[in-house]
Every structure is written in C-alpha cells, then in structure tokens.
Amino acid sequence: MATTLNISRIDCASDDAREAILELRRQLSPKGNVVSPQGRARTMEVFGEPLTPQEVVERICADVRDRGLEAVLExxxxxxxxxxxxxxxRVSRDELRAAHKAADPEYLKTISRVRENILAFQLGILNRDAVLRRGVDTELRLRYRPLQRVGVCIPGGAAAYPSSLLMTVVPAQAAGVEEIAVVVPPTPFGGYNTDLLAACYALGVTEVHRIGGAQAIAALAYGVEGIPAVDKIVGPGNLFVALAKRFVYGEVDIDSIAGPSEVVLIADWTADPRFVAADLISQAEHSPGASVMITWEPDLIDRVADALAQQLSQLSRGDLARDSLERFGALILVRDEDEAVTLTNLIAPEHLHVSTSDPERLAERLTNAGAIFLGHETPVAVGDYAAGPSHVLPTGGTARWASGLCSNDFLKRTSLIFVSREGLAQIAPDVRLLADKEGLTAHRYSVDVRLEDDQRA
Structure with missing residues (x-):
C-alpha cells in the first residue's frame, strides 16, 4: 500500500505563499555553510578544525596551487x-581501449546516436564570423576562435554519469576545442567505471584523470605535474566542486556555480497526473532535488499527490526521491494562468515543463528558465539524456540572467578593425572630440600624426 507523501501544498491566495515559495529556492542555493554530521567529522579528521565548506575549498585550492600534484594526491x-x-x-589509453572493447555493443550504439544528436544541435547554433563593411574605407569583423584547452568535471559518487560526459564534451568538440581533460573521482562510479571510460574512448577523449572534488578543480585551474592548466572548467559536481569553481574563477573561466537539480511543472486540466508525478520524481531522485508543480486546477493537486505516493512505492530510488519531495517539493495552487507565469518567472527554474493544452502559447511568456519542455509527451529526461541541448543548466534562480551550456561557450570572440587613410580622416573628428573630453592627448595625437600631411596640404 502506498505511504502518504508529506509534500508541501501552497495556496497562492494565502498571505505567506510568496515567502514559502522563495524559501524553497533559498534552501537549495549553494551558500556553502551547511554540512552533514559525517562531513563535519571528515573535516575535523583531515584539517583538525571545524572549517566551513568554503574554508575547506580555499585551503585545498591554495595548497594545490602551492604544492601541485603532491597536494592533489594527498x-x-x-x-x-x-x-x-x-x-x-591518469587513466591510460590501454585502459580506455579495453573498457571500450568490453562494453555492451548496444550501449556504445546509444552513445553514438546521442553524440550525433548533440553534435547536430551544437553545430547548428554555432556562432559564425561576421563582417560589416562601410564603403571601401572601413571594415569591421567579429572573429570566433575555440578555446585551446578545457577541463570537464564529471561526478562519480552516487552513480556513473555518461550523460554528463556527452553534454559537456560534445559541445566543446563542436566548437573545435583541441584539448579536453576529464576529471572524475577515483570511485567505482567514476574513474574505475568501465561504462564511463568506454564512453570517453568513444568520444575520442584521451586525457582522463582519477581525481575529484576541489582538488581536481584546483589542478585544472592552476596546472600541476601531468595536468596543464586549462582555459575553462565545466561540468556538474557537489557543493565543494561548485565552491571551488567559484574560487578559481578569474584564473580560468567556468560554466556556472550550480546547485541541486530542479523542475517546475505547469499543468492544466489536460495533464495526466501520472506523467506529472513521474517528472517531479525524476528530478527529486537526484536527492537533493527541487520539484514543484504549479496549477490552477484544484482537483489536480490531489490527483498528482496520489500518483506521487503510488509511484514512489514502486521505484528503486523511491526513498531518496520521497525525502527530496518532502523537503524541497511543493504542489502550488494559483488563481489562473497569469499568476502561474508570474510565479514561474520569479522562481526561474533550471527545468520548466509546460504540460498544458497550448504549451507554445504559454511558453512565449515564460522568460526565465534554463530549458523548457513543451507538451504532455516531452519528459525532462529527454533533455537530460538525448535531445541535443546540454543538460548543464542554470540553477537556484540564476536563469533570470544565466543560460545553459552550449558550443558557443567554448568560443572566444575578437573584433578586427581596419580603416584606410580616408576612413581615418572621416572618423577622426569624433575620436578627437572624445579624446579631448577625456583629456587623453596621446589618443588624439595618434590620429593627428597620421593626418598631418593632409592638414599641411
């Protein structure tokens, strides 16, 4: 018999609804000060004092910067x-080759098909060089070139994640990145997982290091023996990885400071409660993960709650998902479609599923989301695994201003400017006036000296 689910129910007609909704988001933001009893004990064991996660990360990164590989291995x-x-x-080429040879052929075919899906999308959106000519005297160009070397962080604690490998490596390859270094924890789900190593080989990744956590991020950022420094670090990870990426930002570029997975699902009377429940659970099973349904149909709240309880009792990770749903989940009743849009844009979720009779119409008004899934037959799992856009997405409300990872994030752009003597003469008055206003006389002179002959004539 299904156990009743103690998930939050929020009626937006109540006075405290807004604060309750914002509290859900605050709980999952990477503040860096919350740690489990086991984590506190490990910190005392390693560092001899009760450091916060932020302090742990700073200690590790500074040590790796100063002592290199020796600190990483310690x-x-x-x-x-x-x-x-x-x-x-470091995983040897022989190990990669052996893992690929031993892999299930159907698994390798799936890796190949998904790679083609991702590559087609990422190549299709890739920025191209642009040229603007103003007559024959001025030419302006915007040139894109790939980053030379990128570090990819793949989790490996609770499960193996070949999907994260695909969603980070393939966009980089689409952009033309020549060197890709993968770091993955030395665990059965990480650096010793043959499926993950086989996927690396299938994607042409030849540099894989069995290191994880903050020490891996620091090694990529600063460079250590056997691991040259990278230009950018991408990929998901736990709190320590997120904080380490924030710490080294500026030394290198990063994709984001990601928190736990999250989904908001907008549903109307046409939504199937079983489908809604399955999507909410699919993100909750990341544990932690935030799963929120928003609807203006009162009856749907009860029907989805029943479906959640039923499905949780049948799934192998049901207990983990139940914990997430009860801590970070919510079934929210709004007055109407307009309030659903306003609330969703306020939450700015990582994943947004629009399960309504006309999802395209509603999506036009939904401006803050990492990825939007349209219609009853489009589960978030399609985007997580195989569709083409990367599943590395903004979390914790950052979709208000941030975007998901894509091939263009591995490009740097440079402007190129050419003016002939005639073009310089045409633009010179504006340059001179602004230089005079700012008191930068050498700027003005760099123009004047080139046009002296014209002035004498």
Missing part, C-alpha cells in the same frame, strides 16, 4: 580514500 587519499601516484591517477 587530498585524494584523505578525502576519497584512494592512494594514487602520478601514473595511476
């Missing part, structure tokens, strides 16, 4: 329990 032993050296920390 933290790998202390935090991950893996005693590695410079040789065993």
């Amino acid at each position: 933290y790998t032993a202390k935090l991950d329990g893996a005693k590695l050296d410079a040789v065993s920390a």
Whole structure:
C-alpha cells in the first residue's frame, strides 16, 4: 500500500505563499555553510578544525596551487580514500581501449546516436564570423576562435554519469576545442567505471584523470605535474566542486556555480497526473532535488499527490526521491494562468515543463528558465539524456540572467578593425572630440600624426 507523501501544498491566495515559495529556492542555493554530521567529522579528521565548506575549498585550492600534484594526491587519499601516484591517477589509453572493447555493443550504439544528436544541435547554433563593411574605407569583423584547452568535471559518487560526459564534451568538440581533460573521482562510479571510460574512448577523449572534488578543480585551474592548466572548467559536481569553481574563477573561466537539480511543472486540466508525478520524481531522485508543480486546477493537486505516493512505492530510488519531495517539493495552487507565469518567472527554474493544452502559447511568456519542455509527451529526461541541448543548466534562480551550456561557450570572440587613410580622416573628428573630453592627448595625437600631411596640404 502506498505511504502518504508529506509534500508541501501552497495556496497562492494565502498571505505567506510568496515567502514559502522563495524559501524553497533559498534552501537549495549553494551558500556553502551547511554540512552533514559525517562531513563535519571528515573535516575535523583531515584539517583538525571545524572549517566551513568554503574554508575547506580555499585551503585545498591554495595548497594545490602551492604544492601541485603532491597536494592533489594527498587530498585524494584523505578525502576519497584512494592512494594514487602520478601514473595511476591518469587513466591510460590501454585502459580506455579495453573498457571500450568490453562494453555492451548496444550501449556504445546509444552513445553514438546521442553524440550525433548533440553534435547536430551544437553545430547548428554555432556562432559564425561576421563582417560589416562601410564603403571601401572601413571594415569591421567579429572573429570566433575555440578555446585551446578545457577541463570537464564529471561526478562519480552516487552513480556513473555518461550523460554528463556527452553534454559537456560534445559541445566543446563542436566548437573545435583541441584539448579536453576529464576529471572524475577515483570511485567505482567514476574513474574505475568501465561504462564511463568506454564512453570517453568513444568520444575520442584521451586525457582522463582519477581525481575529484576541489582538488581536481584546483589542478585544472592552476596546472600541476601531468595536468596543464586549462582555459575553462565545466561540468556538474557537489557543493565543494561548485565552491571551488567559484574560487578559481578569474584564473580560468567556468560554466556556472550550480546547485541541486530542479523542475517546475505547469499543468492544466489536460495533464495526466501520472506523467506529472513521474517528472517531479525524476528530478527529486537526484536527492537533493527541487520539484514543484504549479496549477490552477484544484482537483489536480490531489490527483498528482496520489500518483506521487503510488509511484514512489514502486521505484528503486523511491526513498531518496520521497525525502527530496518532502523537503524541497511543493504542489502550488494559483488563481489562473497569469499568476502561474508570474510565479514561474520569479522562481526561474533550471527545468520548466509546460504540460498544458497550448504549451507554445504559454511558453512565449515564460522568460526565465534554463530549458523548457513543451507538451504532455516531452519528459525532462529527454533533455537530460538525448535531445541535443546540454543538460548543464542554470540553477537556484540564476536563469533570470544565466543560460545553459552550449558550443558557443567554448568560443572566444575578437573584433578586427581596419580603416584606410580616408576612413581615418572621416572618423577622426569624433575620436578627437572624445579624446579631448577625456583629456587623453596621446589618443588624439595618434590620429593627428597620421593626418598631418593632409592638414599641411
């Protein structure tokens, strides 16, 4: 018999509804000060004092910057329990090849098909060089070139994630990145997982390091023995990875400071409660994960709650998903479609599923979301695994201003400007006036000296 689910129910007609909704988002933001009892004990064991996660990350990154690979291997032993050296920390080409050879052929076919889906989309949206000519005297260009070297962080604690490998590596390859270094924890789900290593080989990734956590981020950012510094670090991870990416930003570029997975699902009377429940659970099973349904149909709240309880009792990760739903989930009743749009844009979710009779019409008004899934037959899992856009998306409300990872994030752009002597003469008065206003006499002179002969004539 299905156990009743104690999920929050919020009626937007109540006075405290807005604060309750914002509290859901605040709980999942990467503040860096909340740690489990086990985490506190490990911090005391390794560092000898009760540091916050932010302090732990700063200590590790500074140590790796100063001592290099020696520090990386020490933290790998202390935090991950893996005693590695410079040789065993890197996955050899023979290991990659052997994993690929031993892999299930159907799995490799899936990797190949998904890679083609992602590559087609990422190439299709890739920025192209642009040229603007103003007569024969002025030419302005915008040129795109790929980053030279990129670091990709793949989780490996609770499960293996070949999908994260696909969703980070393939966009970089579409952009033309030549060097891709993958870091993954030295765990059975990470650096020793044959499915993940087989996927690396299938994608042409030849540099894989068995290191994780903040020490891996620092190694990529600063460079250590056997791991040259990268230009950008991308990929998901736990709180320590997110905080480490924030710490090294500026030394290198990063994709985002991501928090736990989240989904908002807008549903009307046409939505199937079973489908709605399945989508909410699919993000909750990340544990933690935030799952929110918004509807203006009172009856749907009860029907979805019943479907959630039924499905949780049947799924292998039901207990984990139940915990997330009860801590970070909500079934929200709004007055109408307009209030649903306003509330969703306020939450600015990572994933947004529009399960209504006319999702395209509603989507036009939904401006803050990492990815939007349209219609009853489009589960979020399609985007998580196979559609083409990357599943590395903004979380914690950052979709108000941030975007999901794509091939263009691996490009840098440079402007190129050419003016002939005649073109310089035409634009010179404006340059001179602005230089005079700012008191930058050398700026003005750099123009005047080129046009002296014209002035004398």
